[in-house]
Amino acid sequence: EAGVAQSPxxxxxxxxxxxxFWCNPISGxxxxxxxxxxxxxxxxxxxxxxxxxxxxxxxxxxxRFSAERLKGVDSTLKIQPAKLEDSAVYLCASSHAWRGSYxxxxxxxxxxxxx
Amino acid sequence: SQQGEEDPQALSIQEGExxxxxxxxxxxxxxxxxxxxxxxxxxxxxxxIRSNEREKHSGRLRVTLDTSKKSSxxxxxxxxxxxxxxxxxxTGDNQGGKLIFGQGTxxxxxx
Numbered sequence: 122e123a124g125v126a127q128s129p130x131x132x133x134x135x136x137x138x139x140x141x142f143w144c145n146p147i148s149g150x151x152x153x154x155x156x157x158x159x160x161x162x163x164x165x166x167x168x169x170x171x172x173x174x175x176x177x178x179x180x181x182x183x184x185r186f187s188a189e190r191l192k193g194v195d196s197t198l199k200i201q202p203a204k205l206e207d208s209a210v211y212l213c214a215s216s217h218a219w220r221g222s223y224x225x226x227x228x229x230x231x232x233x234x235x236x
Numbered sequence: 237s238q239q240g241e242e243d244p245q246a247l248s249i250q251e252g253e254x255x256x257x258x259x260x261x262x263x264x265x266x267x268x269x270x271x272x273x274x275x276x277x278x279x280x281x282x283x284x285i286r287s288n289e290r291e292k293h294s295g296r297l298r299v300t301l302d303t304s305k306k307s308s309x310x311x312x313x314x315x316x317x318x319x320x321x322x323x324x325x326x327t328g329d330n331q332g333g334k335l336i337f338g339q340g341t342x343x344x345x346x347x
Contacts, residue, residue, distance in 0.1 A: 125278075152333055163324050163337030164279070177334055212278060216333055223333055224269060227278035 125228035127213050133234045139201040142231045146215030153190055155198050156212040164212055203235045242338040250346050255312040257341040259325030267328040268301055268308050272321045317347045
């Protein structure tokens with residue numbers, strides 16, 4: 122089966138600009154996650170979707186970050202305006218369900234550099 | 237916030253040796269998972285152990301879980317150069333699929 126797809130793989134922008142990332146999860150996976158991974162750290166959950174509803178966005182900086190999952194499949198994560206500290210790898214993951222014990226499947230990530 | 241703390245932060249061994257990584261966490265969990273990340277790539281799931289399990293094996297991997305000490309260990313036996321990567325533990329709570337990751341152990345296996 123095809124894995125989690127993300128684009129773009131790399132993005133360089135200047136601070137105060139906007140950027141958007143796209144994710145296509147594994148077919149049939151109801152749950153989708155966006156993580157931020159700063160260099161040298163583990164991934165930090167930004168937002169979790171169950172179908173097209175938000176389950177957890179407690180760590181999403183809502184003044185500048187937004188995410189949507191229209192039709193419960195693809196998702197986009199947007200940063201507007203970007204700050205230097207947003208430089209990180211943004212990982213998308215999906216899983217079969219969210220209650221219980223399920224492994225997550227990760228995409229290759231988008232490496233964002235804000236200058 | 238990150239729940240897991242991993243030890244050591246970096247580990248360098250020779251091919252054929254065993255590698256042991258430890259993970260400690262703070263709150264009650266539903267499950268604990270280990271992931272591998274090769275440089276510049278996404279994470280790959282290795283193994284999941286539920287809170288009512290004490291030990292699990294998968295190929296050359298052995299994971300233990302001690303809920304009384306809130307700790308887990310990952311053992312990789314007969315390591316290979318291809319095992320060189322960062323290894324993360326992640327805890328899943330009882331409320332849903334949210335995972336909280338540790339900071340990772342960077343493993344280097346020299347041929």
